[in-house]
Amino acid sequence: DAKTTQPPSMDCAEGRAANLPCNHSTISGNEYVYWYRQIHSQGPQYIIHGLKNNETNEMASLIITEDRKSSTLILPHATLRDTAVYYCIVRLGGYQKVTFGTGTKLQVIP
Amino acid sequence: NAGVTQTPKFRVLKTGQSMTLLCAQDMNHEYMYWYRQDPGMGLRLIHYSVGEGTTAKGEVPDGYNVSRLKKQNFLLGLESAAPSQTSVYFCASSYSVTGMTDTQYFGPGTRLTVL
Numbered sequence: 001d002a003k004t005t006q007p008p009s010m011d012c013a014e015g016r017a018a019n020l021p022c023n024h025s026t027i028s029g030n031e032y033v034y035w036y037r038q039i040h041s042q043g044p045q046y047i048i049h050g051l052k053n054n055e056t057n058e059m060a061s062l063i064i065t066e067d068r069k070s071s072t073l074i075l076p077h078a079t080l081r082d083t084a085v086y087y088c089i090v091r092l093g094g095y096q097k098v099t100f101g102t103g104t105k106l107q108v109i110p
Numbered sequence: 111n112a113g114v115t116q117t118p119k120f121r122v123l124k125t126g127q128s129m130t131l132l133c134a135q136d137m138n139h140e141y142m143y144w145y146r147q148d149p150g151m152g153l154r155l156i157h158y159s160v161g162e163g164t165t166a167k168g169e170v171p172d173g174y175n176v177s178r179l180k181k182q183n184f185l186l187g188l189e190s191a192a193p194s195q196t197s198v199y200f201c202a203s204s205y206s207v208t209g210m211t212d213t214q215y216f217g218p219g220t221r222l223t224v225l
Contacts, residue, residue, distance in 0.1 A: 041198075041219070042218060042219070043217050043219050046215065087152070098143075098145075098155075098214050100153040101152050102151070
């Protein structure tokens with residue numbers, strides 16, 4: 001699996017959009033970009049994933065650059081409950097282990 | 111659906127004791143995984159299973175054994191617990207459609223302390 005690089009921490013004001021970047025310059029053509037988050041002491045929670053196109057669901061939007069070497073997770077209106085560690089993961093499809101790095105600790109500030 | 115459940119939630123062992131952690135999923139997923147998470151680190155894969163009756167080693171398998179006798183259950187065993195196995199253990203499950211990716215769903219975790 002390709003490695004990813006994320007900033008260790010970010011702050012975001014409540015109600016504002018949180019934009020979490022991820023670099024994955026060695027991604028291969030058949031690898032997906034996944035985002036999970038982990039709220040303190042809980043199990044990781046799936047957020048969204050994509051291959052080439054931008055994706056949106058009820059939780060977030062995923063913007064993948066045209067060269068696929070980086071992506072951004074967007075939480076459109078951050079709430080205090082979005083305070084968590086966010087993991088960007090690049091992996092192949094099918095059964096595969098999920099390799100978590102250290103992620104970005106997002107702190108949503110009132 | 112309960113999703114992925116884990117028992118117990120907490121456990122304290124003495125060095126040398128044995129125990130089994132149970133993971134159960136009600137989503138009919140083929141794949142199941144056991145991870146451990148240590149402070150300041152990401153999750154590391156211990157063992158995984160791609161179907162009933164099959165298991166395979168992950169990144170950090172030493173000191174652990176697993177069994178998948180039923181599709182919905184994945185057991186993680188510690189035969190002789192060591193303080194280095196103090197950690198939070200997460201189970202996950204997923205399914206995969208041929209040619210498409212899969213999404214892993216995680217349980218709430220088991221916090222294990224080995225004294």
